[in-house]
Structure formats: C-alpha cells, structure tokens
Amino acid sequence: MSFEWPWQYNFPPFFTLQPNVDTRQKQLAAWCSLTLSYCRHRKLYTLDVMEAQESPVFNNKKIERKLSVEAIQVVFEELRKKGNLEWMDKNKTRCLIMWRRPEEWGKLIYQWVSRNGMVNSVFTLYELSNGDDTESEEFHGLEEWMLLRSLQALQTEGKAEIISMDDGKGVKFF
C-alpha cells in the first residue's frame, strides 16, 4: 500500500509559509490533513520535530524542498488547536499525534469486544494492543498512552472500567 500524495506535495511554494493570510490558512489546512493522513498511513503516534523534518512528509527529495522547523511547528501548533496533537515537553520538540480521536479508538475497540462476545471480560492492555486476537484489527499496535486514553473515553461513557494493579493495567468492558 503506497501513500498517495496530494498535488500540493509536488508544488514547491507549498513548502514555504505563505504571507497572505487567506493563502496561508488554506496551506496550513492542507498541511494538517497531509500530516494526519501520512501518520495514519504509517501508524505513527509520536513525532519528533527534528526527525519529522527528515521524514518524507516534510521533505520532498524529488523537488528538493523541505519545510523549515519553524514552519513545522506552526503546522503542529495548528494541529494542536484542532485537538489532534499534544506536546510532550515544554520545548515543543516531541509530540503525540492523534489522527483518530480517543473516542473513535474507543468505539473501534468496543465494537471489536462486543462483536466477539467479550463484553464483561477482563483484558490486559498488552492483550488488546499486541495480542494474537487483535492482529487484524486497526487498533493492533496502538501505543499504550493512546490505548489508555481511548479506554478512559470508554470509561466516562460507562462502557469500560480501567483496573490498576501493581504491575500494569487492565480493563473490563461492560
């Protein structure tokens, strides 16, 4: 499965932040959607700004253009405003990226649980994200922080309860 790049990706000015407010708005929107769909395609859950600059999204080798760190931070800030991104440190070098909201993940997990008749069962987090049973599910390989957040979302809906034990966490679905 190869990633389909939007047309802007091969358009050099796309890699420079535009001064005109309107154009810039559109450009940022395009960058946001490109970033999210790329992370979704590669199943990325955390990004490092420095590393990101070298990744193909922000660095188009074919047209020899790359987005500057400052511009990347502007894009990321935009994503944060939309609720798709969270900074992990004060210096804004690493971030969590949520191309699917925790509630959506929660819904997917809950659907899988109820489809398999495992409501009222207890699971370990490892089992959900790395177990053999979830191999073909989209949430397989979900990073723990993300998994925990989606389960928390389910918990507030009353569909799950997170159990904390000495070593590691578990969850029971209802």
Add this chain to the structure above:
Amino acid sequence: MGNIFGRKRRTRVTEQDRAILQLKQQRDKLKQYQKKITLQLEKERLLAKQLLKDGKKEKALLLLKKKRYQDQLLDKTENQIGNLERMVQDIEFAQIEMKVIKGLKVGNDCLKKVHEVMSIEEVERILDETQEAVEYQRQIDDMLAGSLTQEDEDAVLAELEAITQGEDMELPEVPSEPLPEVPKEPEKEPEREREKSKPRQEMLAA
C-alpha cells in the same frame, strides 16, 4: 454539583476480575518471553548455519545444543500459558455459573410467591365451586329440556333428518324449452300463501 468529590464510584470490578487480570498479565509476560526465545532461536539457527559453512563444526554443535535446550523451554512456556488460560476460563465459567444460580434463585423465589397466592385449599375450593356450578347448570338444563315430550323430540329428529337428506337431494334438470306463457291470475296468490303458512303453523304447534 457537589458530587464530583463526594461521589464514591461503585466499581463493577469484582475480586474474580482482578484474579483474571493477574493471570492474564502473567500470561502476557510468558508470551513476551516466548517471543524473545523464538527470535533468539531463529538467530541461533542462522548462526549455526554460518558456523557450519565456516567449518566450525564443534561450535555449531554447541550452539545447536543450546538451541535444543531453549526449544524445551519454549515448550514448557507453551504449557504454562495453556495452564494460565485454562485457569482464566475456569474462573470465567464459574462466574457464569454463579449468575445462572442467581437467576434460578430469583425464579424460584418468584414461583414460591405465586404459589403462596395459589394455595391448594384455595384451588380445591374453586374447583368444588365450579363443579357445583356445573351441576346447577345441568339441573336447569334438565328442567328446561323436560318441557319437551318424547313426541316432540321425535319430531325434531325427523325434521333434522329431512334437512340433512334434502341437502344432497338431486335436482331435476332444468328444461331447455322456453316456458309457456301463463296469464297471471291474481286469485291464485292467496292460495299459495296459505300453503306456505301451513307447515309453519304445524311447526309452531309442535
């Protein structure tokens, strides 16, 4: 509003759930261990191959011995995972059984309550009363039926017979030629009427 702090969330997680979780965590650890060993085995197999190629047979043999030992470990781990999973299933099933018994208990209690309302004496009394009512009704029927004499009964039966026979009586064929013109005679009408009313009067008399 004040219930944010005051609300004590009643948990729906039981002791058994915690036990299951613990078992499952143990199993996860074993699975991770299994993964590690499997990867190691694969690596060592390749290494042994390489050693053989290089002519270091002694070393390769040693490596294979080590591999064999790890294979056994893998088997043991597999068994232990199986044990843990069986245990989890046992607990889960026991929980289900508990629920079944709870359900049966509720049903039993309900049945008992219904039976309390429907005591045996009550049922006997009701049945007796019904029997009495049937008897009473029969007496009334007898009294009413008694107003008909045997003769009347015979007449009724005869009539019934006539009706049942008349039903499958074959009708003559319809004539094909047109009916001859008959002048209408008004005096004949009353005669017909009289004929018609005759059987009815007989019936009334019966």
